[in-house]
Amino acid sequence: MRIAIGGFQHETNTFSPVPTRWENLVAADTWPGLLQGAALLDAMAPAPGQAPRNIPVAGFIGAAQGDPRAQLLPLAWAAAGPAGRVTRDAFERMSALLLDGLAQARPEAVYLDLHGAMVAEHIDDADGEILRRVRAAIGARMPLVASLDLHANVSPQMLEQADLLLSYRTYPHIDMAATGARAFARLARLLADGGRPSLAWRRIPFLIPMCWQCTDLEPARALQAMTQALEDESDAPANFTMGFPAADVAECGPLAWAYGVDQAQAEAGAERLLRAVLDAREQFNGEIFDARGAVRRALEIRQGGQAGNAPVVIADAQDNPGAGGSADTTGLLRELVRADANAALGLLVDPQAAAAAHAAGVGAQLDLALGGRSGIAGDAPFVASARVERLHDGAVDATGSVFRGYRLTLGPSALLSIGRVQVIVVSQPVQLLDLALLRFVGLEPEGLDIIAVKSTVHFRADFAPVASAILVCAAPGAFPLDPAQLPWTKLPEQIRRRPAG
Known part of the structure; x- marks a missing residue:
């Protein structure tokens, strides 16, 4: 399994006047700084006997280490702390690193560690554009899987371009590495079984304040537990992202989506999630x-x-x-x-x-x-x-x-x-x-x-x-x-x- 791995994470507050520049991606802050090629594996691979760092790509690498079939082909990875729009220069330079690395890697599958709420100066659906460009480079048949933040503002383009999108289920995000590990397991199955799962999605018709998205509290706790229960029932992923409600873009807000062995199964899962969220809407509240x-x-x-x-x-x-x-x-x-x-x-x-x-x-x-x-x-x-x-x-x-x-x-x-x-x-x-x-x-x-x-x-x-x-x-x-x-x-x-x- 020759799997190219990379990532580009940013949560963009479009109402912030502070732009996110190239130097913000290069420098370490809360997140590690820009990593390219072998340095990505060196920095993110867990030491023997150690749990991976709580970063999605680290969880993916840790899971791959346990599978002798996996050969990881590192591209580039970068993240920056939340701020205003990513500059055109920063977005295009990071995109080029991913695509240039992909051209040299010649993989059989691709995994990307994305946030899902990135907005660039020139592109509102920045994560969707990354996925579109990668899909154009690898063709329609190669498996493409990405992990997303629970606060992702998921667009139809993101769903269409990826074979699978898997989101965190906790806020506080204690399962970032676990989500990366889930992504590896699902990508390995795609490579083994072939074919793309059926997909259905439902837009939630309201924004959820960030303070009430906490999965230690209701209703978010029960709703995220429901995504796991649906996955256990159908053996296909189900997701509920609660959105990043500070992005003035058309796709801002929560989304429920589910995969299935056929369209009927996927539609049933997405509809159950939608109904549960609508029923819980009054509970997204507090003092x-x-x-x-x-x-x-x-x-x-x-x-x-x-x-x-x-x-x-x-x-x-x-x-x-x-x-x-x-x-x-x-x-x-x-x-x-x-x-x-x-x-x-x-x-x-x-x-x-x-x-x-x-x-x-x-x-x-x-x-x-x-x-x-x-x-x-x-x-x-x-x-x-x-x-x-x-x-x-x-x-x-x-x-x-x-x-x-x-x-x-x-x-x-x-x-x-x-x-x-x-x-x-x-x-x-x-x-x-x-x-x-x-x-x-x-x-x-x-x-x-x-x-x-x-x-x-x-x-x-x-x-x-x-x-x-x-x-x-x-x-x-x-x-x-x-x-x-x-x-x-x-x-x-x-x-x-x-x-x-």
Whole structure:
């Protein structure tokens, strides 16, 4: 089995003014930097006896290592943190790397590690275009399989060009590597059995706010469990992607699709998923606090004795860098300082403050204007006197289930204290979704009353087990939790901006 492997991952917030450039693909941040040829296998292949890193292509490689028939032909792989549209230059250069490698590899099948919500400056359906170009290069008969993020905005072109598309089933995404392994197993079956499975898909007629897409909560938990149950029944994949609701493109939103040995089986699976999602639409809902209300409620929980020694976690969800947020807004920080809370907030992106802290040294007292430089409506720098508590170079080995096996690159970092509030300042945007991102500056959750995280859902994998409560906060940020607040121009009128109401 000569299988060409590659990948190009980006989750594009088209409402963000910050473009995604070539250098963002080349440099390591949350994701590894650009990998080409043999370097892709060297970086992503798990060591003997070790689980693969929680990256789809790493899971695919790990599964292939267990099959002596598999010969992997590495093309290129790159990813960049969520931001605005991918520039034409970056998209075309990465596409060329994949296609040039494909021409030299001469494979029998192709696997691609894609996101499914990438938008380029010149192409709205960027993932579909990658698949179209690959299909044109390999012909109609060669198996082409891709894995997708649970937040993919799946287009008809994507479905048509690939023999199989398989999506993650968890958010937090603890099954990225497992999805890559599933993709290898399915691709091996396609090569052995021949033929393309039948496909049916159903567009969901509403957008789902990201904070209620969490598969630790209902209804997303039951709906994703249903995709596995359908696959077990039919021995054919079923998928429900909940969409990335910050992409002003025609195909934005959730989609249910199923494969089958015949069209009737595929149609039945897709229809069952659609009906289940429609029946659950009222459940995609929950309480959202403003910054002052979130801090007040968190302190009530602590003072009421409901928390024991466990902190209350507040998700600063609209400033999530994992959805294109700047991670530098200060609305929640202001309220924590106003309340003189025993709290930590992070990760606040402010390279100037981090540099000043490193220049001054531990123990220094600095007058700083923290964050607030992104021009977000209702936000501004927070002027305060801060003490430098700790310094770090920002290279952190993740320990949690989402970033398993990753080395995170935060750039020069510092722990600053403003009264009883401690602020983790970094130079590169990364979600505070791993306990290692507290501990690298000496903080432990049990010593805090409140932990404020610039993340929407991913933090739950690591923080839910140590939290007494989790509150969702809508302080100023570039990623509105309510999709109806966004200035849509391309979303079809029949797609509701909210699940209900």
